[in-house]
Amino acid sequence: MRLVVERFAHNALALLAVTTILFFMFRLMPGTPLAAYINENLNADQQQAVLEQFGLDKPMWQQYFIYLGNLAQGELGLSFFQRRPVLTILLEVLPNSLILTLVSLIIAYAFGVLAGAWLAWKRGSWIERVAVPAVLATRAAPEFWIGMVLLALLSFNAGWFPSGGASSPGMAYTNAFQRMASWDYLHHLALPVLTLALYLQGLPLLLMRSNMLEVMHEEFVTMARMKGFSEWRIVIRHAARNALLPVVTAFALGVGLSMGGNVVVETVFSWPGIGRLLVQAVSVLDYPLAQGAFLMIALVLAVMNFVADLLYMVLDPRVSHGRKS
Amino acid sequence: MAERAEPAIPTRSSWSLLGVLRRIVAMPLHDPFAFTGLVIYVLFALVALFADQLAPADPLEILFTKTGKLAANVAPGAEFLLGTTNLGRDIYGELVHGTRSALAVGLSAAIIVAIVGTVVGLVAGYFGGTTDAILMRIADMALSLPFLPFVIVLTGFLGASTSNIVLAVALLLWPNSARVIRSQVLTLRERAYVEAARVTGASQWRILFVHIAPNILPLSFVYAAIAIGWAIITEASVSFLGFGDSTSVSWGMMLQDAFSSQALSRGQYAWFVPPGLCIILVVVAGFFISRGYEEVFMPRLRGR
Numbered sequence: 001m002r003l004v005v006e007r008f009a010h011n012a013l014a015l016l017a018v019t020t021i022l023f024f025m026f027r028l029m030p031g032t033p034l035a036a037y038i039n040e041n042l043n044a045d046q047q048q049a050v051l052e053q054f055g056l057d058k059p060m061w062q063q064y065f066i067y068l069g070n071l072a073q074g075e076l077g078l079s080f081f082q083r084r085p086v087l088t089i090l091l092e093v094l095p096n097s098l099i100l101t102l103v104s105l106i107i108a109y110a111f112g113v114l115a116g117a118w119l120a121w122k123r124g125s126w127i128e129r130v131a132v133p134a135v136l137a138t139r140a141a142p143e144f145w146i147g148m149v150l151l152a153l154l155s156f157n158a159g160w161f162p163s164g165g166a167s168s169p170g171m172a173y174t175n176a177f178q179r180m181a182s183w184d185y186l187h188h189l190a191l192p193v194l195t196l197a198l199y200l201q202g203l204p205l206l207l208m209r210s211n212m213l214e215v216m217h218e219e220f221v222t223m224a225r226m227k228g229f230s231e232w233r234i235v236i237r238h239a240a241r242n243a244l245l246p247v248v249t250a251f252a253l254g255v256g257l258s259m260g261g262n263v264v265v266e267t268v269f270s271w272p273g274i275g276r277l278l279v280q281a282v283s284v285l286d287y288p289l290a291q292g293a294f295l296m297i298a299l300v301l302a303v304m305n306f307v308a309d310l311l312y313m314v315l316d317p318r319v320s321h322g323r324k325s
Numbered sequence: 326m327a328e329r330a331e332p333a334i335p336t337r338s339s340w341s342l343l344g345v346l347r348r349i350v351a352m353p354l355h356d357p358f359a360f361t362g363l364v365i366y367v368l369f370a371l372v373a374l375f376a377d378q379l380a381p382a383d384p385l386e387i388l389f390t391k392t393g394k395l396a397a398n399v400a401p402g403a404e405f406l407l408g409t410t411n412l413g414r415d416i417y418g419e420l421v422h423g424t425r426s427a428l429a430v431g432l433s434a435a436i437i438v439a440i441v442g443t444v445v446g447l448v449a450g451y452f453g454g455t456t457d458a459i460l461m462r463i464a465d466m467a468l469s470l471p472f473l474p475f476v477i478v479l480t481g482f483l484g485a486s487t488s489n490i491v492l493a494v495a496l497l498l499w500p501n502s503a504r505v506i507r508s509q510v511l512t513l514r515e516r517a518y519v520e521a522a523r524v525t526g527a528s529q530w531r532i533l534f535v536h537i538a539p540n541i542l543p544l545s546f547v548y549a550a551i552a553i554g555w556a557i558i559t560e561a562s563v564s565f566l567g568f569g570d571s572t573s574v575s576w577g578m579m580l581q582d583a584f585s586s587q588a589l590s591r592g593q594y595a596w597f598v599p600p601g602l603c604i605i606l607v608v609v610a611g612f613f614i615s616r617g618y619e620e621v622f623m624p625r626l627r628g629r
Contacts, residue, residue: 014469021470025478133609140608142558144565145580145601152589152597172489260471264562268584278474282481294478297471305469316407 007309015302019295023067026291076295077288079281086292090274094296096166097266097273099187101258104196109251112201116208117240123213132206139202146324147195147268153193161191164270192269200258204247209274211243218242249312256304260295335470342539349546352617359617367593369603373424384418384574401595408595410582418572420599426575427557427607430491434556437495438502443541445499446506451514451533457620464500472497476559480568487570490563494556502548506541513537543618550615555606561604576600593615 058066059093070076076086123129138146154161158168166188216239224238264276270276274293281290353359372379401408408416426511449460483489513519514537522532557576563569564577565584583589583597 010465011469014465017466018469021466025482030433040627088493114506116361136609136612137605140558140605140612141601142561142565142577143582144562145597145604146582148580148589149601156590157592257472260473263473263477264466264565267566275474279477283567284478285482290478290481294471294474298472299472302469 076292108200112204120212144264170191250307256301356617362610362613426536431553435549435552438552441499442502445503448508554611
């Protein structure tokens with residue numbers, strides 16, 4: 001339990017550090033953060049009044065604590081361009097990003113784990129010599145480029161999938177859940193998911209493969225062999241279970257990491273997620289919205305890091321027991 | 326005489342800087358993967374060096390056909406190896422010249438990451454205590470920033486220049502190498518030969534840089550090779566999103582150009598497939614080389 005608190009504190013501190021870096025980064029940006037509110041017709045006094053209204057005349061450290069206080073209440077300010085609360089905008093698109101990430105990761109990890117275990121079994125064969133460099137190549141490809149190739153082949157050329165967005169024009173739904181469970185939504189989701197899954201499967205695959213190779217040399221596997229169990233049973237029941245531990249942790253970390261990487265895939269497919277929102281906000285210098293989107297991604301990252309820490313403790317008793325003694 | 330006091334030290338401990346450098350250079354000759362990686366690097370380096378000879382024209386020049394019409398969207402052929410863009414630019418020329426910016430971005434990021442990561446790892450691991458704690462907390466902080474969003478925000482606001490992209494990549498990548506090097510230094514500093522050097526009165530810095538640093542040099546190379554790929558992918562992603570340096574020709578800029586000019590719906594594969602393949606080749610080469618160093622210098626992994 002002490003360890004849980006410790007990991008929580010660690011991740012919370014990291015998040016606080018990110019918000020601090022973000023605060024000063026945005027303050028040090030060229031131009032006033034109020035560029036959208038102050039127009040040139042205002043005289044110096046009126047400009048000063050606007051600054052005071054937003055608390056920007058106060059010293060930097062005071063602004064920083066006001067900012068932290070606001071964050072704690074979920075107050076992220078108003079978007080310069082949409083003139084709506086940032087939080088509302090973020091919560092609208094967050095589910096799209098989470099669904100995209102989770103579905104891709106689940107497919108990628110299911111495939112990666114099975115293929116990785118299989119490749120470990122095929123150690124030394126020609127399949128391994130071809131497959132490992134091929135998998136490395138998928139890890140080396142820029143995500144957005146995989147998306148572009150799939151888009152050209154499967155959408156523009158074959159016409160199997162829509163070329164972008166999350167729903168066809170003219171579709172109306174009574175609620176968000178109904179929209180996301182609709183065939184149309186899933187049809188739009190397919191290509192972005194395929195792209196992400198293709199990019200993401202390499203990590204679990206290679207991880208699972210090398211874990212399997214390591215585990216297969218351990219004493220309990222030799223023991224199982226001596227007992228005369230079939231090779232298949234040894235692979236599945238004894239080796240795979242143990243090789244899976246680090247992969248599960250990598251999955252949790254992957255949710256946080258790929259939320260950041262989604263930025264490009266969401267842009268390629270015009271998927272209305274938080275990454276695309278960030279790109280749009282930065283390109284029109286919508287500071288509050290960009291800041292909010294960035295924080296939301298950082299928050300997901302921190303939460304998933306914490307979940308990974310917890311999983312690691314639960315799955316590998318050596319971690320928690322080792323520390324207690 | 327200190328060396329003689331411990332006759333049982335494995336050869337590893339007596340690595341001199343020269344010996345390590347020789348092994349670093351010789352490694353790719355023994356590992357087929359690393360050799361392939363090195364060949365790819367050398368090929369791209371040659372293309373970058375002789376870009377002006379391989380594609381003499383300015384890659385951004387707008388070309389016209391013999392009849393004086395804009396040579397837009399010309400299919401690949403003898404005149405234009407990979408065809409032309411919708412604005413009449415030679416795609417092959419862009420690809421060749423893009424090699425330069427890719428290698429410049431990759432190498433500069435790799436050098437910064439390797440130097441910062443190595444020095445921080447050495448200092449944190451060797452001196453320990455408060456220095457270690459502070460440096461590692463900074464590393465934690467950098468690692469908890471979402472990678473691509475941070476680069477986008479930084480380049481988006483600081484200005485879209487290649488050096489800002491390199492800066493952002495380096496800011497986020499050094500902690501990985503620093504952490505691993507630190508843990509390696511932690512085990513090295515307990516070795517008998519370091520103790521022996523200490524007994525003979527060698528200064529702290531001498532022990533650190535003469536006796537310990539050569540042993541972790543291969544690790545610096547591993548992370549430098551990985552950083553080359555990361556930096557190139559990141560530059561491409563940032564350019565693709567429209568925050569790249571619009572004055573220089575890069576593979577990322579080509580992909581962005583192709584994407585926004587509807588090359589995908591026209592099926593101009595010769596425009597957007599080659600830059601992606603080039604990126605994959607350079608990044609895979611980095612993977613291969615780093616893998617080779619890991620297997621040779623970190624024998625725990627050998628035989629997998």
